[in-house]
Amino acid sequence: MSKATSNGQQLWNKVPKANAELFALTYGALVTEVVRDADENLATVNEKLEKIGYSIGIRCVDEFLAKSNSPYCKTLAETAEVLGKTAFRMFLGIVVDVVQHSPSSFSLNFQDNPLSLFVELPENYKELEYSILYCGVIRGALEMLNYKVDCQFVKSPLKGDDTHEIKVDVKQVMSDGAGEDYQEE
Amino acid sequence: MSKATSNGQQLWNKVPKANAELFALTYGALVTEVVRDADENLATVNEKLEKIGYSIGIRCVDEFLAKSNSPYCKTLAETAEVLGKTAFRMFLGIVVDVVQHSPSSFSLNFQDNPLSLFVELPENYKELEYSILYCGVIRGALEMLNYKVDCQFVKSPLKGDDTHEIKVDVKQVMSDGAGEDYQEE
16 A cells, blocks of 8 residues: 555544535535526536636645645656545545556546535536536646646546546646745745 | 434444535535625525525435434424434534423534634625525425424524524424325225
8 A cells, every 4th residue: 555545544534524425415506506607508617616626626735735744746646646545535535546647647537426426417417517626626736736737527427437537637837936936045 | 322312423433424624615615606696695695505405404304314213203302302413413423412492492502513614704794694504404304304493593603602503493393194194094
């Protein structure tokens, strides 16, 4: 078992918890609300849910860094490992496989999805990216770590796939302003 | 320790869980969305959040009855005890005091509120009943048990009180149609 995995398990055991079902129903209420607000324009709904995720991701990364005691990641591969094995475990309690495609791209694969516990999409909602919140959370969290990324579901059981796959592509590695300032001193 | 309390603890240990912080942030996103949708009309927001809770309550009560193996409650006092000691524990992991005011009225008192983990209300949002979702959940759940109730927060730390108090007043005890049908046979 990798350090990131065992760290994830320990964190999951320690963090305060809520009932997964209530969480899923609350997220369902959020999706319903956004769908109504966007007059069922599903492209707008996806964009909105992604943005909500982004705000949550920015918030979560602070909490994660404060609590996880994860090592400094020197490469994207290391960051991906910590994201999939430690952060996903800490925040969702699920086990995620991390597949590195290239130095700038990786996938997170998982079976259980706490957000979509009770969900089946009707035919006319097939374009709804129900769990796109995750993509926003990942984009927000990685941006705080200086990675600008594209992030999307490429597989989802809600669309007939066997498993969930979120693919993350790094578009830009930003230089860390604060870091450089400190170096100049 | 009462039967309802120990049953609540056991259920809480058994149910699938999510990260409490992520739950609180997701609920926060829902509140934000409803506030925006209602053009910041806080009376409308409260009403909307209560209705969302009502839908969740109708759903939760089924799950609760299926999983909790709670005894049939003959009086409101017994129902209140199971609601506060078993159901609140199972769904929120929190310990609740139940105070019976009259044969048709009781209060649930608690310190920790998973929904409002990070929340402080600005001065112009003092009328927002941030956690009114609970009132809707209770109203929905009790209605499935044939109690029509009024349910409201009479104390909340978000409004300067020491503790949370939700007061439940039974307005009507509905007769259970199905039960009567069965009796006629």
